[in-house]
Amino acid sequence: MNAVDRSMLGRAFLVLNSFGVERPRLTQSELSRRTGLPLPTVHRLCGQLADHGALERDADGRYEIGVRLWELGALAPRAHGLRQVAMPYLEDLYEATHENVQLIVREGLEALYIERLSARGAVTVVGRAGGRLPLHASSGGLVLLAHGGADLLAEVLEAGLARFTPNTITTEHRLRSTLAEIRRAGYIVCREHLNVGTLAVAAPILRANGAVVASISVVVRAADDPAPLIPALRAAARGISRGMA
Amino acid sequence: MNAVDRSMLGRAFLVLNSFGVERPRLTQSELSRRTGLPLPTVHRLCGQLADHGALERDADGRYEIGVRLWELGALAPRAHGLRQVAMPYLEDLYEATHENVQLIVREGLEALYIERLSARGAVTVVGRAGGRLPLHASSGGLVLLAHGGADLLAEVLEAGLARFTPNTITTEHRLRSTLAEIRRAGYIVCREHLNVGTLAVAAPILRANGAVVASISVVVRAADDPAPLIPALRAAARGISRGMA
Known part of the structure; x- marks a missing residue:
């Protein structure tokens, strides 16, 4: 050749x-x-x-x-295979919240939506199944970044932290402290990081060895109280994590 | 080159x-x-x-x-694009029947499942999203064949009509009369053509010019009465057909 x-x-x-x-x-x-x-x-x-x-x-x-x-493409374990495991949990989460529920994996330096369930009346969000978003500016992307290792973080910093709203994380210091907080708490709440008017909550899907497989997020209106969403989100993430074992 | x-x-x-x-x-x-x-x-x-x-x-x-x-692959209009249009109708059909609901397109001489919604308690069927079935032995495949033109039918006959159950269509005569009946009635009921114990009802998704895009099917137990399924199935097929215009 x-x-x-x-x-x-x-x-x-x-x-x-x-x-x-x-x-x-x-x-x-x-x-x-x-x-x-x-x-x-x-x-x-x-x-x-x-x-x-x-x-x-x-x-x-x-x-x-x-x-x-x-x-x-439907044979891709990191996309379709993950989706098969995750769908029942995503549907339960959707039933519990009737908001936008998303399943996200990393592809290079971006977050890729594998699936999104949206209520007809839910707040409109950027992205679609098969769409991409920056890692540093989306809740699901930040969760992937928090568990993605030092090399990935260095690449993201090298590429630059583009601003989407006044609340987007654009400094290395704020990014590093946010990622540490995600690893500590097991979830993140992002208010208007990517779009004005929306709030997103995300949690990681992890293998038993700690490697991150994906993240799931729920997007609601910025004025909504995220607290009631967190237990349901974390339970769904743990359920999918177990299913990926 | x-x-x-x-x-x-x-x-x-x-x-x-x-x-x-x-x-x-x-x-x-x-x-x-x-x-x-x-x-x-x-x-x-x-x-x-x-x-x-x-x-x-x-x-x-x-x-x-x-x-x-x-x-x-998610950019394929005949797969993902069709699925986006069809999903709300498939979900409504699933809510109305709580059985196996399938969206099917042709790929070469086989029927390919683009989506399947299955109730946990529904009868088990062969196939998965991304799986394949023969055109002449599945309800969704027969619908695609009925609207697929003379060349396709000749190729299918040339390839041979494999038997899966005692009810599988295996003669050219029976196949031709079944396809004519599908074109006349607008749907088909197949009792145990592919699997013993199951019954499938299918209808076409057609463009305004009569070209077939896909088919949808509902699979239930062979002992079930298909009559109540047919209006819901045909309404869903018409809704998706309009959506593809």
Whole structure:
């Protein structure tokens, strides 16, 4: 295998990574523009990715991510496997709160929503299943960061602590003391860290050896009292943690 | 791009396609055995797929499908997009029946379960979200086949009509008349076609132009009366059909 071989896979992922929540369908011209690859290359790559079911063409000839890639992705233990274990607990938590309930894992330097259950009348929150949020500015992300080790924290600090609201944690000092408090208390309450008007409570899902698998969070209105949510949240997190053993 | 380039992508999919519901984690030796690729090739491919987030290594050094592939798969309009539209209707149908409720699309010559809601006490059925069933032997598959066109039917007949129970449709004549009846009635009741002891009712999700998008089914005990299920099932199918417009 040589450099040409390797770049073939790299180019295939350039094409796949062009798709997103806001652009689920793309023409070959759009793919060429987004990837910087020549149109004939895009044409051949799309054909081959379609042969493997990774892409499909819609009625208008645009490409979209194929059902086969969804099926492969559903085999990811850290996403679908976790979700299978967590769903009954998330549903119980949702029944108890009728608010936004979220299951979150880390992917690189971001928090990724694996599942979200939202009541029709619940406060609107940023993100969707498959959406991403910064680790330092979301309650679920902070919990992952608190249990993610020193190297991860160094990377997050290196990348910078972007501000989303006046309450976002943007200093290393406040971040370190918040993470220590999460490890001590076993949960966190974030009032308007990411969005003005919302309050989030999060707790970790941990393996027996202390490694963090995921976090769960409940998002309510900023004016709500979070205290009654905490026991239910922590019980759900412990239940899922046991189920992952 | 030459033949070597193309086979690179093919070999990457050989590796990815080795993973399955029964084998979510594989060592490099197992991958080499399953793909028929030499161990050094598997080693390099796994490294490159891990660089792109398509594979991840667990604590024991085994490979598993990565969260990034799950995230990409979640962009598939025919799977996740459909699921987003369908979920409220599936939940209502589940509340009304407290039985197994399933959302099904076609992938090649098989039916693929995009979602399944099951009551704890409901009858056990084959399949899971991300599982596959034959088109001719499942109620949801027959509905997809009824609206899938002559070429698809010819391919299914060519592949052969495998028997699962004494009631499975295994002749072309019975299959054709069943498909005509589905198109006429708008639903199907299958008693013990795939499993002895279960009965399934299915209806299509259609676009305005008549193209079939998916099917939904409810699975109950074979002794149950399906009649009360049918109006709820058809109402849910119509609701999802409207939502896909």
